[in-house]
Amino acid sequence: MSTDPAHCPDSKTDNPPNAIPDDSHTGLVIINYGKQQLLEDPAGNLHRCVARRGLEQMVCGDQVEWLPTGQGEGVIETILPRRNVLQRLDGNSKERPLAANIDQVIIEAAPEPALDTFLVDKYTVAAELAGAIPLIVVNKSDLLNTEQRSRIELLFGEYNDIGYTALFTSALENTGIEEFAGHLTNRTSILVGQSGVGKSSLIKRLLPELDITIGKLSAASGLGKHTTTATTLYHLPHGGKLIDSPGVRDFKLGKTGPLELGNGFREFHGLPGECKFNDCRHLSEPGCAITAAVERGTISTRRYDSYRQLLSIMNGMG
Ligand SMILES: Nc1nc2c(ncn2[C@@H]2O[C@H](COP(=O)(O)OP(=O)(O)OP(=O)(O)O)[C@@H](O)[C@H]2O)c(=O)[nH]1
Ligand SMILES: [Mg+2]
Numbered sequence: 001m002s003t004d005p006a007h008c009p010d011s012k013t014d015n016p017p018n019a020i021p022d023d024s025h026t027g028l029v030i031i032n033y034g035k036q037q038l039l040e041d042p043a044g045n046l047h048r049c050v051a052r053r054g055l056e057q058m059v060c061g062d063q064v065e066w067l068p069t070g071q072g073e074g075v076i077e078t079i080l081p082r083r084n085v086l087q088r089l090d091g092n093s094k095e096r097p098l099a100a101n102i103d104q105v106i107i108e109a110a111p112e113p114a115l116d117t118f119l120v121d122k123y124t125v126a127a128e129l130a131g132a133i134p135l136i137v138v139n140k141s142d143l144l145n146t147e148q149r150s151r152i153e154l155l156f157g158e159y160n161d162i163g164y165t166a167l168f169t170s171a172l173e174n175t176g177i178e179e180f181a182g183h184l185t186n187r188t189s190i191l192v193g194q195s196g197v198g199k200s201s202l203i204k205r206l207l208p209e210l211d212i213t214i215g216k217l218s219a220a221s222g223l224g225k226h227t228t229t230a231t232t233l234y235h236l237p238h239g240g241k242l243i244d245s246p247g248v249r250d251f252k253l254g255k256t257g258p259l260e261l262g263n264g265f266r267e268f269h270g271l272p273g274e275c276k277f278n279d280c281r282h283l284s285e286p287g288c289a290i291t292a293a294v295e296r297g298t299i300s301t302r303r304y305d306s307y308r309q310l311l312s313i314m315n316g317m318g
């Protein structure tokens with residue numbers, strides 16, 4: 001069963017050797033197939049489960065209580081309280097959870113498919129609103145010439161100024177992987193980004209034994225083909241959990257009000273002055289501390305434009 005994430009080498013670093021199987025029937029959702037979930041119990045055993053009727057949608061990273069119904073099978077009865085949940089809106093503007101109990105959102109981009117900075121910003125906001133740290137990774141650095149690399153380094157500077165780490169990797173050439181791995185220990189992280197940027201390829205570098213499917217970009221569109229279909233949690237050899245998620249073409253923030261949106265931009269906090277109005281939307285209101293900071297150059301114009309774009313999308317949705 002080398003394909004089972006829980007059977008990765010050193011996967012049970014959290015458990016002492018010979019741990020007595022716990023019969024309290026708690027479990028961690030490690031693969032979410034939608035209708036079925038693969039659970040890992042505290043002893044590291046896997047159980048294929050379905051949810052009892054009426055239970056809300058479960059996601060990877062959920063801690064649950066379940067009842068066995070047969071060998072390696074069970075029914076999930078309760079979702080234990082979540083520390084946080086990463087949300088997105090689906091095509092019908094309905095909120096869909098992506099993963100729960102997340103410490104870090106790894107926003108992966110690449111030169112191919114083309115780097116979409118607005119998408120990166122949306123993910124940083126989603127991470128902040130969920131109370132998780134964003135980490136920005138530009139993979140496929142092997143495809144960058146010097147000029148392209150310098151342009152991305154300028155972008156990294158913008159994120160560094162806010163306090164975010166941004167780094168280059170190449171899953172193909174095995175560069176930047178150690179630095180990347182250093183950010184993963186002792187926390188639960190989720191890899192997000194467009195289809196085809198190399199999320200699964202990075203996981204394969206960290207867990208070479210793993211039989212994980214990696215897809216090619218479509219020759220016609222240059223886009224990924226949604227190779228990963230089920231969100232899956234992997235245990236890393238040095239501690240830490242890493243969730244691989246299916247790639248997206250676009251990402252819509254979960255339901256967020258205008259004031260909350262401002263909270264998702266970390267650079268809007270801790271400015272010397274405060275906005276004159278409590279309900280300031282930071283557009284053209286007088287005495288706005290944010291627009292003043294943009295004019296001074298303390299807040300990046302590009303990030304501020306992302307804020308305005310998100311605000312107008314929100315207003316368009318009523
Ligand atoms: N040149 C180059 N190609 C890479 C690199 N990493 C991944 N690729 C290629 O990019 C393609 C997509 O890789 P995947 O790992 O399947 O991408 P993904 O982000 O998991 O895609 P989805 O599962 O569809 O979301 C494959 O053809 C990989 O071989 C890299 O560092 N450099
Ligand atoms: Mg994948």
Ligand SMILES: [Zn+2]
Nearest residue numbers: 275280282288
């Ligand atoms: Zn303001």
